[in-house]
């Protein structure tokens with residue numbers, strides 16, 4: 001089926017078009033620059049930007065795919081989780097399109113969409129079950145995916161900051177601009193990752209029961225702040241590269257330790273990464289090292305499919321159609337805390 005997908009859960013207005021698992025268009029307008037001076041995404045600003053970008057982005061995606069609205073078989077849209085006001089813009093646009101063109105509409109889960117992004121990569125799709133680690137500015141989630149359209153389980157998630165948020169906050173602390181991830185990566189390249197031993201959140205023996213697959217990055221951020229503060233007060237030179245490298249090492253270590261624990265515990269020899277933070281050089285390197293040592297197959301889709309995009313939403317919609325699911329009713333809304341088990345919302 002030819003499906004147009006709309007994604008507006010955060011700061012990307014994403015419109016993608018797929019035919020089954022074939023990627024035809026993936027157009028993204030980001031309001032990132034408008035948030036830069038605030039040091040993070042401002043929901044109201046993101047929502048207004050989505051409203052302005054929506055029509056041009058749809059038009060651009062249709063042109064890129066070389067199709068018209070008349071060719072479409074269905075519309076898919078992110079219903080949640082994400083920023084409520086931002087989600088509403090995409091949901092409104094998708095409903096308007098579906099009604100005016102009499103097209104079936106599939107309201108889907110953003111996190112499951114991230115997993116579905118892998119279907120659009122050039123090579124053979126990943127097999128299930130797989131463990132999926134999704135790391136971005138808004139989420140840090142570890143999933144057990146047995147079936148993309150019917151069986152996704154949340155194993156753990158961050159109990160405070162998301163991994164990308166931690167990168168952004170630590171970058172700010174080190175005087176770097178937003179978004180901070182790429183700057184930490186750049187500074188860390190010449191730093192010593194063993195210079196400072198920063199804490200690995202929720203990896204103590206006492207965390208093994210209740211928080212085995214959960215993450216916590218706010219303590220790490222505070223530890224970096226204290227370290228820089230102490231060095232500054234003592235009149236010492238603050239080695240930005242060593243701090244960045246040691247911080248990045250702590251994040252990468254925790255992410256991969258937990259992901260591989262899940263692979264081992266569930267006997268799943270496959271790990272899929274997603275989200276904008278997988279751009280991180282050390283996370284990619286450590287993922288390759290640890291999965292290879294553990295005999296786990298590793299998949300990292302191209303970065304344009306890892307960050308928020310509409311194509312992954314279209315891909316999930318196409319999977320639901322191919323699985324014989326009925327479309328959603330027009331009653332659904334934006335659900336900022338939609339659980340990952342709700343893969344499709346409001347099936348008719």
Ligand code: ATP
Pocket residue numbers: 009010011012082135136137138139163164165167168179180181182184185275276277278279280281306307308
């Ligand atoms: P959502 O959480 O809804 O998926 P988002 O817009 O917050 O959306 P992405 O666009 O997927 O997330 O990713 C942006 C985040 O990724 C930012 O926090 C940014 O700092 C981080 N990031 C980007 N490049 C790197 C990098 N090289 N290393 C670490 N973090 C990075």
Ligand code: MG
Pocket residue numbers: 010011012137276307308
């Ligand atoms: Mg983003």
Ligand code: FE
Pocket residue numbers: 110114136275307308
């Ligand atoms: Fe996302």
